[in-house]
Amino acid sequence: MFLFLMLGLLVCSEPPGSSAVTPRFVLKGENVTLNVRKPDIQEGTIFAWKFKSRHNVVRLVNDKSFISPNYARRVEFSLEDYSLLLKNLTEADSGVYSALLSWDRDLKVAEYEVTVQERVSPVHLTVKPVSSSSDSCNVTVTCSSQDSSISSTLTCDGEDCSLEGGERSEVTASAATIKVYLLNGSAICNHSNQVSWREDRKEIDPLCLLSSGPVSLPGTCYLVRTVVLSVSLVSMVAAVITVNLRVQE
Structure with a gap:
């Protein structure tokens, strides 16, 4: 046995x-x-x-x-x-x-x-304003490849920015991975598999002055712009008055 x-x-x-x-x-x-x-x-x-x-x-x-x-x-x-x-x-x-x-x-x-x-296809990152207030702003970041796209909401409070839910990723139809995340003040769109990778990135300003176009804020940015325009207007008026006085003399 x-x-x-x-x-x-x-x-x-x-x-x-x-x-x-x-x-x-x-x-x-x-x-x-x-x-x-x-x-x-x-x-x-x-x-x-x-x-x-x-x-x-x-x-x-x-x-x-x-x-x-x-x-x-x-x-x-x-x-x-x-x-x-x-x-x-x-x-x-x-x-x-x-x-x-x-x-x-x-x-x-x-x-x-x-x-x-195969080598992964290029990706494109877009940043579009959604809303703003005196102390924060929201934008949508979208990471797109040839066969997939993911989006997330980015919130900035004037000092820092964060992605809603943190890093987002998704497996594409071609078995690659597409993801969007924040790193060192930039939003990054990454497309990769085990043999290749592509990425697109845009620097994010906590005041929402994004590379895709500025977002109007009624807070600090608005105040600075108003002061600059007022000073310029006063200077122009003063110059015109000075020229007229010299002509009359």
Whole structure:
């Protein structure tokens, strides 16, 4: 009974040398190298790289490598360390690549999940005034990409600004992330995935004098503008009077 139990555990256990799946993210059109700890090849043993467990990419038999016709000129196999170079990748190349030793059964020695992604599209940040009072103002910040858009309310009190609910983010239809947040006095719109990122930013003035256009405030800004206009008007009147007096003399 004990012998049968041990045999059952050995059959059900994971074979030695197997490994966890390693994720690799690659920009579309770029190359990636899949490395493996070079195994000890015994006589009659076949080493192979497979795609999605069923498509042969390359096979090594008696120190001779055979690349599948479907991968001709698309991969390079190293006889020195058994690594696999995948070239000029497209989305169709995304999937699991396994390095296997085969004799009476397959022994997995390395496994990679390759994800090919396109470069994210540019983003645009817009800031539009909503409302204002003597001590605060509200604006809407909108972060837009090619296939997504998120908005949030920005409140400034003359000394500081904050986003309602803090940082906002959303996963787009292309599996990228778009988010809007505040950092060091600027509103930032960011669009990114694991291989690329784009951003747009605008400096935020706590008095709501935004790069998208000023917001009229009846507080400090209004008072300063009134004083400047009054002084200019008085100076102009005084100049006109002075010129008239000199002409009369």
